[in-house]
Amino acid sequence: FNKMAESLQREEELRKHLFSNVAHELRTPLTILKTHAEAIADGVIDREKGLGNIKNEIDRLIRLVKGIEDITMAEASFFTKGETVEINLREFLLGICNEMLPAFKQIGLDITKLRADVLFVCTGMDKLEKIARNIISNSLKFTPLEKATDGIGGKIPYKADGGLKPPSAHTVRERSSLTGFTEKGGVSIDYGIEGEMYFIEIMDSGRGIPENEMPLIFNRFYRGAKSDTESLGLGLEIVKELVEVMGGRVEVKSIIDDGTTFRVSLPIKGV
Structure with missing residues (x-):
């Protein structure tokens, strides 16, 4: 009661x-x-x-x-428990990547999945799909394609203040090895198990989130100081609510000019 x-x-x-x-x-x-x-x-x-x-x-x-x-x-x-089913997380995420790939390719960005491991979890598939799609869509909005080049065919990374900075060869190699990003940037997805939870990490090479805005990004209708006017500011709020209903947590790490990582952790056996 x-x-x-x-x-x-x-x-x-x-x-x-x-x-x-x-x-x-x-x-x-x-x-x-x-x-x-x-x-x-x-x-x-x-x-x-x-x-x-x-x-x-x-x-x-x-x-x-x-x-x-x-x-x-x-x-x-x-407010509804929903159906909990066993899914192959690898195939689940691969399906989302394939469906969203055209939106990334249309603006010259990549979306990649880092692992090939098979991982079965019992979870609310409908809710998990909304969570993943909302985070990936948010990352796509804030990972603009750099149209300028460094003069030898390489892309120049976007800077939050509108400036440009040429990457060193070491920076490009190091970032690619850690995230799977190409020089043109995009979104990379990882997953795995941590204790009684499974996690999904969605990393982007976007403009990053200022530290003072981090506590606000999950607020409804919050769009950020540098957000485009088309964003409604609802996606991340939906993510937070759904993750909590599923008995999990969502964490965010971000570095200006370098990108943002969202990590969603959920019970392996559902709730």
């Missing part, structure tokens, strides 16, 4: 929090839409430019609605 009461109270708190956040997120694009519509009507701005701005805000609203749908479905799963 106590667990049921706690679950209901948690559900109500999440619902109130979601409504509050949604109201805040809707206010900005709606205000901009109203402003541009009035400006067009008054002849203050060019009609074509104004309509373009309105279209951008409508696209933003569509993304927001999609994000709300995603978080609603995720929250529904927070």
Whole structure:
């Protein structure tokens, strides 16, 4: 009975929090839409430019609605145990890598799986898939392709402040041996067992997360100081909630200009 009461109270708190956040997120694009519509009507701005701005805000609203749908479905799963099945973690992660590979190749990045070991675990497959996809998608957003070259065909790594720094040959070799990254960068996935838990590590060669932002990245609708405006800031919050429901933990390590590693640890036999 106590667990049921706690679950209901948690559900109500999440619902109130979601409504509050949604109201805040809707206010900005709606205000901009109203402003541009009035400006067009008054002849203050060019009609074509104004309509373009309105279209951008409508696209933003569509993304927001999609994000709300995603978080609603995720929250529904927070309170359901779901089916626990035995999966081959290697094949599971390989399937996700293959499905997401076109998105990486489209912008010239790589996604690789480091191990070939067969590892069977009992887990909530649907929840685990949401966790992995959200982290990988987040890494893809913050691992931009460097279009500049060093003059001899090599890529120059991206710097968070917009500057450029040429890599030494040693740096490229060392990083490639540890992460599986090519010079163009991307996302690398590792997995294994640690005690009674199995882990999945997702490493990217992106811009990194500033230390002062680390405590905030799992907050709902948090996008970061240097985030693009298209990000809703929901993916990592969903990750944290799902991991906790599955009886696990998620850890993050990040170095500016070098990349970020997310490590998800979950019980081998599920919960």
